[in-house]
Amino acid sequence: MAENKWIGKKITRYDGREKATGALKYMADLEFPDALAGKILRSPYAHALVKGVEIAEAEGMLGVVAVLTAKDVPGLNGFGIEGPDQPVLCGERVRFIGDPVAVVFAEDLESAENAVEKIKVDYEILPAILTPEAALEEGAIKIHEEGNILRHHKSSNGDVEAAFKEAAVVVENTYTTPYEEHAYIETEGGFGLPLEDGGVELYYPAQYCFRDRMQLSAVLALPQEKIRINSNPLGGAFGGKDDMLLQPILALGAIKTGRPVKIHLSREESFMASTKRLPFKLTMKTAADKNGKFLAHKVFGISEAGPFAGISGAVFNYAFENAFCVYKFPNTDLEGICVFTNNSVTGAFRGFGNNQMTFGTESQVDQIAEALGMDPIKIRRLNCVKGGERYSHGHKVNESVIGIDKCLETMENSDMWKQREDFKSQTVEPWIKRGVGIAISQHGGGLGNLLDDTATAQIEVLSSGIINVKVSNEEMGQGSLTTFWLIAAETLGVAPEMIEISSGQTHNAPDSGPATASRSTFIAGNAIIKTAEALKDELKVLGKELWGTDEININSQGIYCVTCKTNFISWTEISAALSKKGIDSVSRTVAMPETDIKIDLGLHFIHTYVSQIVDLEVNTLTGEVTLIQTEIFPEAGRVINRLGYEGQSEGGSVMSMGYTIMENFKIKDGKAMTRNLQTYLVPTAADIPEIKVTPVELVEKEGPFGAKGLGEPASIPITPAITNAIYDAAGIRIKDLPASPERVLMELCK
Amino acid sequence: MVIKFTLNGERVSAPVDNNLRLLDLLRDYFKLTGAKEGCGQGECGACTVIMDGRAVNACLIPVRQVEGTEVLTIEGLEKDGEMDIVQKAFLKEGAIQCGYCSPGMIMSVKALLMNNPNPSRKELVEAIAGNICRCTGYTKIIKAAETAVEETCAQE
Ligand code: FES
Ligand code: FES
Numbered sequence: 001m002a003e004n005k006w007i008g009k010k011i012t013r014y015d016g017r018e019k020a021t022g023a024l025k026y027m028a029d030l031e032f033p034d035a036l037a038g039k040i041l042r043s044p045y046a047h048a049l050v051k052g053v054e055i056a057e058a059e060g061m062l063g064v065v066a067v068l069t070a071k072d073v074p075g076l077n078g079f080g081i082e083g084p085d086q087p088v089l090c091g092e093r094v095r096f097i098g099d100p101v102a103v104v105f106a107e108d109l110e111s112a113e114n115a116v117e118k119i120k121v122d123y124e125i126l127p128a129i130l131t132p133e134a135a136l137e138e139g140a141i142k143i144h145e146e147g148n149i150l151r152h153h154k155s156s157n158g159d160v161e162a163a164f165k166e167a168a169v170v171v172e173n174t175y176t177t178p179y180e181e182h183a184y185i186e187t188e189g190g191f192g193l194p195l196e197d198g199g200v201e202l203y204y205p206a207q208y209c210f211r212d213r214m215q216l217s218a219v220l221a222l223p224q225e226k227i228r229i230n231s232n233p234l235g236g237a238f239g240g241k242d243d244m245l246l247q248p249i250l251a252l253g254a255i256k257t258g259r260p261v262k263i264h265l266s267r268e269e270s271f272m273a274s275t276k277r278l279p280f281k282l283t284m285k286t287a288a289d290k291n292g293k294f295l296a297h298k299v300f301g302i303s304e305a306g307p308f309a310g311i312s313g314a315v316f317n318y319a320f321e322n323a324f325c326v327y328k329f330p331n332t333d334l335e336g337i338c339v340f341t342n343n344s345v346t347g348a349f350r351g352f353g354n355n356q357m358t359f360g361t362e363s364q365v366d367q368i369a370e371a372l373g374m375d376p377i378k379i380r381r382l383n384c385v386k387g388g389e390r391y392s393h394g395h396k397v398n399e400s401v402i403g404i405d406k407c408l409e410t411m412e413n414s415d416m417w418k419q420r421e422d423f424k425s426q427t428v429e430p431w432i433k434r435g436v437g438i439a440i441s442q443h444g445g446g447l448g449n450l451l452d453d454t455a456t457a458q459i460e461v462l463s464s465g466i467i468n469v470k471v472s473n474e475e476m477g478q479g480s481l482t483t484f485w486l487i488a489a490e491t492l493g494v495a496p497e498m499i500e501i502s503s504g505q506t507h508n509a510p511d512s513g514p515a516t517a518s519r520s521t522f523i524a525g526n527a528i529i530k531t532a533e534a535l536k537d538e539l540k541v542l543g544k545e546l547w548g549t550d551e552i553n554i555n556s557q558g559i560y561c562v563t564c565k566t567n568f569i570s571w572t573e574i575s576a577a578l579s580k581k582g583i584d585s586v587s588r589t590v591a592m593p594e595t596d597i598k599i600d601l602g603l604h605f606i607h608t609y610v611s612q613i614v615d616l617e618v619n620t621l622t623g624e625v626t627l628i629q630t631e632i633f634p635e636a637g638r639v640i641n642r643l644g645y646e647g648q649s650e651g652g653s654v655m656s657m658g659y660t661i662m663e664n665f666k667i668k669d670g671k672a673m674t675r676n677l678q679t680y681l682v683p684t685a686a687d688i689p690e691i692k693v694t695p696v697e698l699v700e701k702e703g704p705f706g707a708k709g710l711g712e713p714a715s716i717p718i719t720p721a722i723t724n725a726i727y728d729a730a731g732i733r734i735k736d737l738p739a740s741p742e743r744v745l746m747e748l749c750k
Numbered sequence: 751m752v753i754k755f756t757l758n759g760e761r762v763s764a765p766v767d768n769n770l771r772l773l774d775l776l777r778d779y780f781k782l783t784g785a786k787e788g789c790g791q792g793e794c795g796a797c798t799v800i801m802d803g804r805a806v807n808a809c810l811i812p813v814r815q816v817e818g819t820e821v822l823t824i825e826g827l828e829k830d831g832e833m834d835i836v837q838k839a840f841l842k843e844g845a846i847q848c849g850y851c852s853p854g855m856i857m858s859v860k861a862l863l864m865n866n867p868n869p870s871r872k873e874l875v876e877a878i879a880g881n882i883c884r885c886t887g888y889t890k891i892i893k894a895a896e897t898a899v900e901e902t903c904a905q906e
Contacts, residue, residue: 010844012841012842012844013841013846015849017833019849019852020837020840020846020849020852021825021828021837022783022785022825022853023784024849025783026783026786026850028787029777029783029786031781182884183882184850184884185786185794185850185851185883185884186788186848186850233848233849235786235850236848236850236884237848238884264787267788267789477847477848477849477850478847643843643890644844646889647886650886650888650889650890651885651886654889676789676791676793677789677791677793677794677882678791678793682882683888684881684882684888685875685878685881685892686875686876688887688889691887
């Protein structure tokens with residue numbers, strides 16, 4: 001393969017300078033003259049009927065311009081990725097503590113806040129469903145007309161019960177995982193602006209501007225062409241800015257008041273209103289023969305979507321798609337139920353349900369290895385799906401499935417794994433126990449084969465000579481702008497400085513799908529390559545027309561004829577030359593490669609694989625777990641930008657370290673007990689271990705420059721690697737997350 | 751009331767409402783939006799600026815305490831279009847992802863280096879332990895701070 005000029009190097013990010021200097025304006029940093037401030041009135045009850053909303057007093061208050069309620073929603077009073085079951089403003093019923101009932105727009109925030117206090121809502125309190133089990137009880141009140149069940153999956157293969165009987169070892173456990181709050185440092189906020197044609201423009205950080213526009217069109221009863229959305233940049237998202245939150249209210253405010261409106265949530269309001277990671281309760285029964293070959297895996301799982309479908313059903317499905325991790329189980333039995341409750345709204349969160357499931361399965365695998373006296377890496381290598389084999393769901397996956405064995409092999413040969421016994425003997429205080437644990441994971445790229453998954457890119461050569469590459473996928477910190485930039489430069493054979501990326505704008509980029517599902521690098525990257533190749537073809541045709549030769553080359557200066565170097569047109573001239581031919585821009589669409597069978601879970605064809613080792617200490621007096629070092633081995637195809645690749649691996653690891661041992665979002669009676677960063681503790685610089693990232697680079701033939709996605713995969717294996725290491729250190733098996741000091745002490749005392 | 755202070759090297763004054771915070775003064779009056787509000791409770795460090803040589807959470811400083819002080823914000827670090835050593839180090843080491851924490855993070859490192867040009871790794875970590883970054887996992891931020899220390903020492 002020819003040496004790449006930009007791909008695979010350590011490149012300073014595209015948007016780096018404006019971020020380092022503080023010059024980049026995030027949405028809440030923008031300013032629009034005459035903007036009104038908005039404040040939302042939210043339900044204090046988990047479940048209640050709204051009998052009436054009295055706004056007259058609020059409307060009459062100084063500085064108040066508008067008080068809006070359900071009556072003011074011109075179109076459909078509902079939104080949601082799966083279906084419009086979440087009211088913009090609740091007019092009939094509230095379904096969680098924080099559900100919006102009214103909004104005040106005033107000259108300043110203080111006036112808006114004062115007016116909100118004067119709105120009187122007549123609620124009739126309903127029984128609230130506060131646990132998934134309660135949602136399933138006979139005669140339970142229905143949160144939605146269709147009932148309380150959002151998903152019920154059942155599938156099986158072979159005969160698990162027979163396998164359990166003949167097995168040499170059977171391990172059965174129940175695992176629970178908590179809510180997780182995204183805690184992006186940028187809380188939700190932005191602007192709605194009225195447009196002269198009666199339309200509306202939004203400046204709001206979000207992960208898929210085109211889907212938001214489609215949903216808003218129904219809410220506002222406005223054609224999509226009258227809605228413009230700017231969704232870049234984001235101050236972190238991690239799945240938490242996937243579905244809409246304030247967009248409908250801002251759009252409504254702008255249209256009703258005819259003025260720009262702003263809302264920026266406080267941390268407490270963000271915690272209250274935004275989605276959380278789905279909590280799970282998983283019972284797993286797993287069997288192996290005496291040689292460690294897996295025989296059966298049975299999983300029963302229950303989870304809750306909270307009050308609305310959102311994207312929780314897809315998260316739930318995806319968890320079950322990953323129930324077997326990368327392992328081949330000849331006998332399987334899966335059942336899962338996801339229900340509505342009146343607790344916090346849940347949704348997408350980096351890893352999309354896979355973290356919860358892999359925590360369970362990888363805990364099971366370690367216990368089987370221990371029962372058989374087998375090495376934890378060897379048992380995994382023995383049981384992982386091999387190249388050419390089908391997955392346990394029966395579907396075909398890409399040949400890059402051999403990547404998982406490469407991850408395991410590289411980990412087995414690493415110094416950290418070889419020295420594990422030495423580390424353990426280094427601890428001197430008798431109450432400190434040191435241990436080493438491992439785990440693996442897989443993660444599908446793309447939306448899965450129940451949904452169309454395509455992306456379109458567009459390239460326009462500007463008269464300034466700048467090459468403008470357009471894709472909609474948002475930049476939320478993951479570095480997609482940099483990835484797109486390097487891919488475009490490498491494909492066109494020009495310097496990156498010549499390329500400008502437009503993204504996160506419905507009016508200035510084609511639809512390339514959501515910035516989710518670890519798909520941006522892969523699918524938008526492929527779309528850019530295909531479009532760049534098409535542009536090159538056009539330029540070659542142009543050259544041939546001008547100079548009558550096929551020997552045309554492209555570089556940072558422009559295009560030239562190879563044989564007669566005097567014939568040359570520069571990039572500043574190319575725009576005019578192409579328009580003369582009627583070409584203003586070039587655009588191409590690509591689709592995500594799909595697997596061959598469809599079941600209700602939506603299966604994936606391409607996966608990223610990761611293995612990880614964790615070395616930690618358990619203080620048996622305080623219950624505190626301290627990570628000392630970790631090494632992560634991602635097989636995400638070829639590295640596009642080394643800095644971004646390492647950054648995703650380190651960031652994903654630390655984020656999920658928080659999930660595993662620190663973060664605990666508690667809800668009681670539908671009310672968040674953890675209301676801000678004072679009680680919701682996320683990792684700081686003082687908490688992190690030494691992190692080593694060792695890429696296992698196989699070329700992914702289908703991917704852009706051999707690459708695959710890595711945003712989510714890097715957040716998954718560390719959780720079971722930590723709990724497996726805690727077991728290695730202190731002999732306690734953590735089955736309920738987080739492994740907080742209290743939990744660890746409790747387990748130690750058992 | 752009117753307060754007078756030095757902002758990024760310039761003498762300035764501003765009419766203010768007594769219950770404002772330094773963060774509001776910077777963002778709303780002076781339009782310096784580099785410092786962000788991530789919590790408003792002193793928990794996240796996104797609002798960090800340097801006041802009389804110390805890193806402070808601008809969300810916790812009432813405006814009246816600003817009178818007569820010297821305040822330095824992220825916007826004041828660049829000199830003649832050239833970024834500060836700390837900013838350059840953050841870029842070079844890949845210490846920035848979404849960038850929302852970056853201005854505060856950079857100011858925390860800068861404050862440390864102003865007082866202690868050759869800090870230990872432990873001192874570096876302590877200096878940024880009040881700044882939350884949800885994206886990077888801190889490894890590259892600590893590396894960037896170390897690079898900044900090396901380059902500061904090399905310059906002297
Ligand atoms: S906004 Fe000041 S510390 Fe969070
Ligand atoms: S870079 Fe996103 S919070 Fe630090």
